[in-house]
Amino acid sequence: MGQTTAEKIFAAHLRDEPFPGTRVLDIDRVLCHEITTPVAIADLEARGKDRVFDNTRIKAVIDHVTPAKDSKTALQAKMLRDWARRHDIKDFFDVGRNGVCHAIFPEKGYIRPGFTVIMGDSHTCTHGAFGAFAAGVGTTDLEVGMLKGVCAFREPKSIRVNLNGALSNGVYAKDVILYVIGQLGVNGATDRVIEFHGPVVAAMDMDARMTLCNMAIEAGGTSGICQPDMVTVDYLWPFIQGEFASKEAALNEYSTWCADADAAYDKLFDFDISKIGPQCTYNYKPDCVKPVTEMVGTRVDQIYIGSCTNGRIEDLRQAAAILKGRKIADSVRGIVSPATPVIFKQAMDEGVLDIFMDAGFCVTNPTCGACLGMSNGVLAEGEACASTTNRNFAGRMGKGGMVHLMSPASAAAAAITGAITDPRDY
């Protein structure tokens, strides 16, 4: 019997099986941010165990509220900063060099096919785009990860999602994943890995694959996983060229993590993506998904383009293509947050930020901020936001606010009219 990608990764990282069905894995990357890590740091200190298992495999960033908005967030940042310095964690990104965790860590080349990755953040599943097993965990799992370099999981069962056909005009990775979540339901993949296959994924660049895997958690999935291929190798090449004689050699090695043809899946879904148009959410659960065409005219007060889901350069380019030469409606505020300083600068150099600013957008620094209603664009009660983020829970972006999740192109179209709009009209 063949193996899924997750089964191969688990087998290669198995440290212990303390009980049947429980796999304790060695972890290649323990990622940290300032919201969920400080309590772990304080607990380790209180236990007299202020140590780290390997300061080269731990990466840290201040991203959720940055620069600090008040004394409390300043303290969280300080606790992470002091800890990183104390343990000589070189890959620590502070104000000015910091970006949204699931954008900046891949950008630095830290995630490789076959890796195990944990972080105290549910959207850690993003990194499965590289053919890694990447799971969001709580602070206690993170704490043990920091101290011991291990994490426990149940046996990995996988759901195979075949994305057949091709993306139509105006349809992006965000539309695909919203559609998939709508089909699977918010707990359709609980305790499962979602393994993405098919020509639609094969044709996606890494930015799009990260968008796809980012929202696996919204269907309950432990990790999203794409199959490593030459697109993966091309993205990683600047970081791995010293390790391989050629890209083909890298591909040969990375391909060993691809699922076997006879791997066993818990469930199998085939979706004809050619048939779907732009998608967006209604109501307060991420599986409440409709075609944008059925939501056209729904009023919004704010447009938010950014986050670990859709704050990468491709996302900004897609929105800018629609905004170019146009103004946003008087009735809305537009906010764009490039997810990392590199993306920010790239968008600046390409003139993408000029387009946003000329259209009337506010350009903010890289941060998670508004996505979870912490800073930089919190909604007032009764307001609605067309957002490229990942969660439309009641109150997520501000108490009493409504969030409509959609692609950057759809969000840009909504900015122009002040209501949900089919991006294919532009």
Add this chain to the structure above:
Amino acid sequence: MKKVFGGPAIVLDRSDINTDEIIPAKYLTEVTKEALQPYILEDLSLGDFDPKGALLKNATVVVSRENFGCGSSREHAPWVFEVNDIHTIIAESYARIFRQNMFNCGMLAIELPKADIEKIIALEARGALQVAVDLPAQTVTVTAGSAQETFSFEISPFDKALVEAGGWVEFADARY
């Protein structure tokens, strides 16, 4: 430290209660568990549910439906229960990260089939719910007025070991 399980229960009769409802993100700027205490279930959308009400204040057990604790990985969700002395949750199913966070803190996230949850919710009509947990026997006994019913639950040996050890840090520190 080992937790106390069972006691007076409150029913949160809805599926998909998410971590933003359990503890809104604006309170994630706290760096101690104790500071979260006043904000429990502050944003829960559930009829006339009152997060400051006596029923929640007295409860040490929460009973709910499917996919409890979905959304964020924030352990602040189990912590806000922990610092309000709620160490037992009984639901049809959980989001993975929330469930693991509960066991990692040495607390109980008990899964019961839909039919059993329905029975417990029906018992509420008979009087205030009182839950007794027998972890070795893997049963919960629910009393309401003169009515009483016992339900068996499954728990993985690993999760049981975490509860017995007092949590994952204790377990992992002793073993790795």
